[in-house]
Amino acid sequence: MANASAGKVRAVFGQADAQKQSRTNFSIKRQTGFGVIALFCFFLLYLPIATLVVYSFNAGPSIAIWEGFSWRWYVAAWNNNQIVEASTRSFIIASFAAIVSTIAATMAALATTRTRPYRGLNFIYGFINQPLMVPEIVTGIALLIFFAMVKIWTGYTGLAYLIIAHTAFCIPFAYLPIRARLENMDLTLERAAADLYATPWMAFRRVTLPLLWPGIIAGLMLAFVVSLDDVVITELVKSGGQDTLPTYMLGQLRRVVTPEINAISSVFLLISIVIVTLFFFLNRKRT
Amino acid sequence: MSRAGSGERRSAIEVLGVSKVFGNGDDAVRALDNVDVTIRENEFFTLLGPSGCGKTTLLRLIAGFDFPTEGEIRLYGEDIAPLPPFKRPVNTVFQNYALFPHMTVAQNIGFGLEMLGKPRPEIAQRVTEMLKLVRMEELRNRRTSQISGGQQQRVALARALAPRPKVLLLDEPLSALDFKLRKDMQIELKRLQHETGITFIFVTHDQEEALTMSDRIAVMSKGRILQIGSPRDIYDRPAERFVANFIGDTNFLEGTVTAVNGSKARIALAAGGEVEAGISEGVKPQGNVTIVVRPEHAAIVMAPGQDALRGTLENIVYFGTDTHFHVKLASGPHFIIRQQNRHGAREELKVGMPVGVEIGEHAAQVLKD
Amino acid sequence: MPVAASSSLSRAALVAAEADRREIRGRWLLASPALLIILFAAIGPLFIVLLFSFLTPADYGGIVWKPSGHAWFQVLFQKDIFDDTTTFADAHLSILWRSVKLSLLTTIMALAFGFPTAYFIATRPEKMRDIWLFLITIPFWTNLLIRTFAVQEVIRNEGIINTVLIKLGLISSPIQIMFTDVAIMLGMLYVYLPLMVLPLYASMEKLDFRLVEAGYDLYANRFQVLRRVIVPLVKPGIIAGSILVFIPSLGAYVTPRVLGGGKNMMLGNLIELQFGQGRNWPLGAALSITLMAIVMVALMVYVRYAAGSSENRHG
Numbered sequence: 001m002a003n004a005s006a007g008k009v010r011a012v013f014g015q016a017d018a019q020k021q022s023r024t025n026f027s028i029k030r031q032t033g034f035g036v037i038a039l040f041c042f043f044l045l046y047l048p049i050a051t052l053v054v055y056s057f058n059a060g061p062s063i064a065i066w067e068g069f070s071w072r073w074y075v076a077a078w079n080n081n082q083i084v085e086a087s088t089r090s091f092i093i094a095s096f097a098a099i100v101s102t103i104a105a106t107m108a109a110l111a112t113t114r115t116r117p118y119r120g121l122n123f124i125y126g127f128i129n130q131p132l133m134v135p136e137i138v139t140g141i142a143l144l145i146f147f148a149m150v151k152i153w154t155g156y157t158g159l160a161y162l163i164i165a166h167t168a169f170c171i172p173f174a175y176l177p178i179r180a181r182l183e184n185m186d187l188t189l190e191r192a193a194a195d196l197y198a199t200p201w202m203a204f205r206r207v208t209l210p211l212l213w214p215g216i217i218a219g220l221m222l223a224f225v226v227s228l229d230d231v232v233i234t235e236l237v238k239s240g241g242q243d244t245l246p247t248y249m250l251g252q253l254r255r256v257v258t259p260e261i262n263a264i265s266s267v268f269l270l271i272s273i274v275i276v277t278l279f280f281f282l283n284r285k286r287t
Numbered sequence: 288m289s290r291a292g293s294g295e296r297r298s299a300i301e302v303l304g305v306s307k308v309f310g311n312g313d314d315a316v317r318a319l320d321n322v323d324v325t326i327r328e329n330e331f332f333t334l335l336g337p338s339g340c341g342k343t344t345l346l347r348l349i350a351g352f353d354f355p356t357e358g359e360i361r362l363y364g365e366d367i368a369p370l371p372p373f374k375r376p377v378n379t380v381f382q383n384y385a386l387f388p389h390m391t392v393a394q395n396i397g398f399g400l401e402m403l404g405k406p407r408p409e410i411a412q413r414v415t416e417m418l419k420l421v422r423m424e425e426l427r428n429r430r431t432s433q434i435s436g437g438q439q440q441r442v443a444l445a446r447a448l449a450p451r452p453k454v455l456l457l458d459e460p461l462s463a464l465d466f467k468l469r470k471d472m473q474i475e476l477k478r479l480q481h482e483t484g485i486t487f488i489f490v491t492h493d494q495e496e497a498l499t500m501s502d503r504i505a506v507m508s509k510g511r512i513l514q515i516g517s518p519r520d521i522y523d524r525p526a527e528r529f530v531a532n533f534i535g536d537t538n539f540l541e542g543t544v545t546a547v548n549g550s551k552a553r554i555a556l557a558a559g560g561e562v563e564a565g566i567s568e569g570v571k572p573q574g575n576v577t578i579v580v581r582p583e584h585a586a587i588v589m590a591p592g593q594d595a596l597r598g599t600l601e602n603i604v605y606f607g608t609d610t611h612f613h614v615k616l617a618s619g620p621h622f623i624i625r626q627q628n629r630h631g632a633r634e635e636l637k638v639g640m641p642v643g644v645e646i647g648e649h650a651a652q653v654l655k656d
Numbered sequence: 657m658p659v660a661a662s663s664s665l666s667r668a669a670l671v672a673a674e675a676d677r678r679e680i681r682g683r684w685l686l687a688s689p690a691l692l693i694i695l696f697a698a699i700g701p702l703f704i705v706l707l708f709s710f711l712t713p714a715d716y717g718g719i720v721w722k723p724s725g726h727a728w729f730q731v732l733f734q735k736d737i738f739d740d741t742t743t744f745a746d747a748h749l750s751i752l753w754r755s756v757k758l759s760l761l762t763t764i765m766a767l768a769f770g771f772p773t774a775y776f777i778a779t780r781p782e783k784m785r786d787i788w789l790f791l792i793t794i795p796f797w798t799n800l801l802i803r804t805f806a807v808q809e810v811i812r813n814e815g816i817i818n819t820v821l822i823k824l825g826l827i828s829s830p831i832q833i834m835f836t837d838v839a840i841m842l843g844m845l846y847v848y849l850p851l852m853v854l855p856l857y858a859s860m861e862k863l864d865f866r867l868v869e870a871g872y873d874l875y876a877n878r879f880q881v882l883r884r885v886i887v888p889l890v891k892p893g894i895i896a897g898s899i900l901v902f903i904p905s906l907g908a909y910v911t912p913r914v915l916g917g918g919k920n921m922m923l924g925n926l927i928e929l930q931f932g933q934g935r936n937w938p939l940g941a942a943l944s945i946t947l948m949a950i951v952m953v954a955l956m957v958y959v960r961y962a963a964g965s966s967e968n969r970h971g
Contacts, residue, residue, distance in 0.1 A: 028865060029865060029868070031878060031882055034775050035772075035776055037773065038775075038777070039776075041772075042791060045791075045792070045846070045849065045850075047810060048806030048807050048809060048810045051806065052802070052806040063809060064812070064819070104690040104693055107687065108689075110686055111685075118680050120684070127694055127699065128690055130694060133955065134698070134702065134948060135906065136907060137923075138907065138947060141927060141940060141944050142704060142705045142944070143701050146704050148718075164696065165697050167697065168693050168694050168696070168697035169698065171693060171694060186383070186385065188381050188385040189387060191352055191381075191385065192381060192387070193402075194352075194372040194373045195350060195373070196398050196446070196450065197373045197374075198402045203373075206398075211388070211389060225797055228799070229798075231799075231800060236931070246799060249805070250913075250914075253805060253808075265805060268798070268799055268802055272799065273798070276794060277790075280786075280793070305666075353672075354672035356665060356669050357666050359666060359668075368667065368668030369666075369667050369668040
């Protein structure tokens with residue numbers, strides 16, 4: 001969910017500057033039972049995911065009875081046209097939405113950081129973060145109504161609606177890491193460039209942009225994952241035959257579930273984990 | 288490259304009636320208040336003052352990172368105040384060096400020349416020259432994050448000097464270095480200034496640094512320049528209480544003018560006795576005045592003469608190279624005398640003894656206020 | 657000190673003022689693509705929702721352009737078809753109540769599990785903290801639907817929990833968890849738990865453990881230190897985490913749909929229903945605005961508490 005992920009990003013960036021605290025005696029930090037609860041939590045977090053992945057390799061048609069190891073459900077998914085189509089659509093939408101939202105967010109971040117407060121600055125902040133504040137179901141309904149009207153006026157029913165909708169809610173996610181990176185950037189570097197005869201454009205190209213790059217990549221990846229994961233808004237906005245992988249799965253969950261769903265989910269999981277791992281290390285290097 | 292100091296030196300920078308106001312309305316802060324100063328060609332000029340005195344603001348105005356609210360800043364006669372920084376032949380060494388972290392040492396040094404559109408061979412040659420000047424040839428291809436603080440400092444200097452600026456601005460460049468390195472860099476900076484013949488404007492809050500390095504010093508406080516002069520002028524002949532206080536330890540004495548003779552005045556001290564005191568330019572002493580006497584310009588005596596101040600020795604503080612004697616004068620105020628330690632001397636002075644304080648010739652100076 | 661009249665301003669000051677104006681114009685221009693996209697595909701349509709909530713429903717979905725307050729009336733009340741008496745709309749009220757109740761329960765449970773977990777991570781050696789944090793983050797970035805589906809596999813009648821309990825002989829027939837409020841709550845707890853842990857951890861990492869030491873020095877026992885020193889100091893994290901769990905829970909759609917089945921709806925599902933089988937767009941719009949209003953209230957409470965607690969820290 002949009003709201004949910006936003007908090008995550010905020011939390012991660014909030015802790016970035018808090019790495020400098022003195023080591024004290026271990027026993028002072030101890031609280032009885034906390035360790036057990038924490039480890040239980042981690043166990044619970046991974047139990048369902050692990051189950052899901054394990055059963056994706058089930059030889060039998062059930063997601064409850066284990067009948068031995070097999071790749072058959074991966075093969076089945078690979079040969080299922082609907083799944084291939086939905087996946088392709090998901091990636092097309094996510095790619096467009098991530099690129100466009102990252103460009104818009106980069107520009108917005110440049111417009112809203114490293115400046116004395118000017119009139120309208122808070123307005124811009126509020127506007128950009130708005131998609132995080134409104135429940136997805138409400139945004140979804142709003143877009144459903146609005147795009148229904150637009151579809152009647154224009155007669156166009158293509159993918160652009162989904163792409164625009166995804167771009168809008170991806171902007172705040174792309175914006176957060178880029179803005180964080182800009183705010184941590186030393187302003188005197190640009191000043192030094194100007195002092196050394198770089199015009200504003202050259203200072204941007206040769207100093208700001210190279211230093212901002214990791215933030216932009218992080219923003220792009222975040223936006224991509226968020227778009228790829230979206231269910232609610234897509235479900236409400238899509239026209240007939242525009243299923244993405246998540247909405248296709250949502251439809252399938254109503255029927256008899258076979259490990260095919262597990263197989264798709266596992267692949268999806270893997271993609272998310274790879275991207276998040278990259279994101280994690282990209283942010284870690286930033287000091 | 289060094290330049291002969293013959294003839295009248297031209298002025299490199301003229302600051303004319305410059306004020307800088309930050310904010311507006313009731314929140315407005317006047318960071319600089321009608322400042323006038325002329326900095327000569329090939330001069331090591333220091334802006335000295337406590338934090339918030341406006342010295343960095345003045346430097347930023349010269350560099351072009353800010354614009355004056357009123358007044359002009361001339362570089363060799365041309366008003367450069369409206370120009371953006373990249374159009375000014377002036378370079379800065381930043382307090383935190385501001386080296387580009389994504390470039391090598393050589394790329395940093397060549398950046399300015401590159402921006403000026405110089406051909407590559409010329410840039411490469413100049414970079415080599417600069418690396419030699421700051422003795423860093425072997426670190427040419429290092430990343431700036433891989434070199435020490437002192438080395439970063441040298442790269443920052445080389446980078447700012449590479450485009451041959453008409454004026455080099457240095458914003459407390461030594462403050463991040465440790466004591467030993469700072470001492471070395473002070474000498475290094477003097478050498479570089481001498482070798483390049485470029486006008487240096489140096490900002491610092493460290494009075495010792497200012498005294499040891501500068502040709503001339505401007506002491507600033509609350510957005511104004513209080514006194515401009517050579518280090519010796521500033522130290523020996525402070526014109527104002529703030530200047531006297533900010534630079535070194537000082538004794539203040541009250542007195543009344545009895546006679547004025549050119550640049551000297553005779554003062555009858557409230558503490559008894561009479562001294563001859565120097566008068567700074569622009570000061571017209573009359574009536575009650577304050578004079579200053581540096582602690583090392585007075586002597587403590589056990590058998591005071593007629594012009595000596597009398598008092599009681601209250602405290603003796605040993606400093607290794609010298610000793611401070613705290614004397615409570617009979618008239619009330621305290622007086623501190625600093626005397627260099629010689630082997631076996633001053634053993635006979637004890638706390639509580641009646642002593643006399645003799646003020647040396649040319650030691651006293653009348654203050655403006 | 658008043659600024660001198662403009663006639664005495666330096667040429668530079670005039671140039672600077674012009675540059676300033678140009679810079680701000682430039683900044684607005686830079687921000688405009690993002691603003692326009694969000695206006696077009698997020699904020700603007702919300703006003704249409706507001707408008708639609710005051711219109712008349714068409715028979716087969718959509719609206720008739722005729723103003724009506726009936727949708728708002730329907731949010732809370734219903735009219736009996738036969739005798740025209742007005743009663744509370746029990747179905748709506750029970751869904752509203754379930755939404756608030758389950759969201760609150762989820763928040764409390766998340767706090768109960770999240771607090772020790774965040775504390776555990778914050779007290780690990782510095783190098784290990786990132787790895788623990790990463791382990792919290794991973795499930796969070798994986799698809800919400802997939803995670804909900806994963807929970808379903810665990811709590812189903814044939815799922816791991818029931819299978820294990822039966823094998824152990826503790827129960828003879830599976831416990832029905834799926835399609836109950838408990839299932840929804842467990843699902844939301846699972847998917848939103850990281851949202852509680854992360855802000856809590858952010859506060860705890862900044863915690864000055866010398867204060868904890870001082871607490872012990874002044875004769876507090878472990879529980880007293882926790883209650884009187886640690887909890888007050890990490891209160892901003894507690895509030896942030898609670899809000900971050902509460903708000904998406906309140907608007908949840910996928911989790912109740914998958915785990916709650918058709919009967920145990922939450923507000924999100926009720927809204928969606930009006931645009932699907934319900935064919936009452938104005939009612940759906942009015943319910944959407946209601947949901948948003950509750951969220952806004954929660955956010956306002958958060959802003960107030962967050963501001964209050966940061967003042968306390970400085971004072």
